Amino acid sequence: MVIVSPGLQARLSQPLVIGSVTLHSRVLQSPLSGVTDRAFRQLVRRYAPTSMLYTEMVQATGVCHAQQLEKIMDIGTGEQPISIQLFDCRPDFMAAAARKAVAEGAKTIDINMGCPVNKITKKGGGSSLLCQPEVAEAIVRAVAEAVPVPVTVKTRIGWDDDHINAVEFARRMEAAGAQMLTLHGRTRSQGYQGPARWEWIGRVKAALSIPVIANGDIVSVESAVRCLEETGADGVMCSRGTLGYPFLVGEIDSFLKTGAVPSPPTPGDRLRCARDHLGLLWQYKGTRGIHQARKHMAWYVKGFEGAATLRQQLCQIDTVEAGYDLLDGAIAGLAGIES
Ligand SMILES: Cc1cc2nc3c(=O)[nH]c(=O)nc-3n(C[C@H](O)[C@H](O)[C@H](O)COP(=O)(O)O)c2cc1C
Structure with missing residues (x-):
């Protein structure tokens, strides 16, 4: 049983206001490189009609030189509200890319100041901006x-344990004109290891006037509510918990609006969702999409007898038909058990 305090209840009854944009959900789907493409977002949207994706x-440089424009333009009808996330360390490139992103339909522009990947931090982008607040x-x-x-x-709590500067950094971003800040409660050197340190999210929330969104280890209704209670954050952003589980944002959103914990999807429901995901990747990306689908399929397929074998088989598919055949066989097998 998940209990919501009266204080949180009151907060939840208000919309989330990000400058000129009003959202009717306080649960957001995070940007995930290699995951949150149009196909995945379409599935998240199915269960979370009003959440920001x-x-x-x-x-930004890619956008300016049109190399990555395809990705950005890949916004379908019915996707709103959607935010486009940019990264780079050059203000002029970022400004130019942001203008293009707005022309493509971005409701907000998010700036990545949290990516830990060497290739990006070495060039001054992502989480390395935590060490260069004046550039940020x-x-x-x-x-x-x-x-x-x-x-x-969107940023982290600091570069490493000796350089945790989330509060000071966040204040500076607000003063520079940021209208919302999402804080991933880990340092850059933590990567994705260890528990997210929500106490820093609480400290940043207390220091800012703009909305603060909590990120890190939001994997269920229970963890979302606990994080909102502990941090006072204005919303939560789901990340790895959505891999092979595009139901999560909608589940939390539905609970926050109705107070009822939705019944979880059965393994059969998850396989049907995996089948839709495969079909969408095929539709939007062709054979490249089928190869990308392999990792998604492995994330979906768990929790029933034969899951390990099916995972292995799905990791080798080359055609949409091969994937459908495998999934349809498993769905039929589960139908007898689940009915
Ligand atoms: C595969 C993967 C891709 C990611 N891509 C991005 C990205 O493009 N932009 C971003 O801001 N964060 C990205 N992140 C970080 C997540 O948005 C999130 O901040 C982090 O996973 C912490 O949340 P979690 O503990 O709930 O997973 C990525 C994380 C993973 C695992």
Whole structure:
């Protein structure tokens, strides 16, 4: 049983206001490189009709030179509200890319200041901006001046345990013009290891006037409510908990709105969702999509007898038909058990 305090209840009854944008959900689907493409977002949207969804991060330079424009343009009808996430360390490139992103339909522009990957931090982007707050400020200012939509920042609590600067950094982003800040409660050196340190999210929330979104280890209704209670954050953003589980954002959103914990999908429901995911990847990306589908299929297929074998088989598919055959066989097998 998940209990919501009266204080949280009151907060939840209000919409989430990000500058000029009003959201009717306090649960957000995070940007996930290699995951949150149009196919995945379409499934998340099915269960979470009003939540903010994010594109995969897109390099501003790529947008300026049109190499990654395809990814950004990949926004379908019915996807709103959607935010486009950009990364780079050059304010002028970021501003130009943001203008293009707005033209493609972005409701907000999110700036990645949390990515830990060496390739990106070495070039001054992602989480390395935590070590260069003046550059981060210049980016936020340049983008905020360039576009009419709210500019938001997603970052971490610091570079490493000796350099945790989340509160000071977040204050500077707010002063530079950020209209919302999402905080992943880990340092850059933690990567994705160890528990997210929500206490820092609480400290940042207490220091800012703009909405603060909590990120890290939001994997269930229970963890979402606990995080909102402990941190006072204005919303939660789901990440790895959604891999092979595009139901999560909708489940939490539904609980926060109705107080009822939704019954979890059965293994059969998950396989039907995997089948839809495969079909969408095929539709949007062709054979490249089938190869990308392999990892998704492995995330979906668990919790029933024969799951390990099916996972192995799905990891080798080359055609949509091969995937459908495997999934349909398993769905038929589960139908007898689940009915
Ligand atoms: C596969 C993968 C891809 C990610 N891609 C992005 C990205 O493009 N932009 C971003 O801001 N964060 C990205 N992240 C970080 C997540 O959005 C999130 O901050 C992090 O996983 C912490 O949340 P969790 O503990 O619930 O997974 C990525 C994480 C993973 C595992």
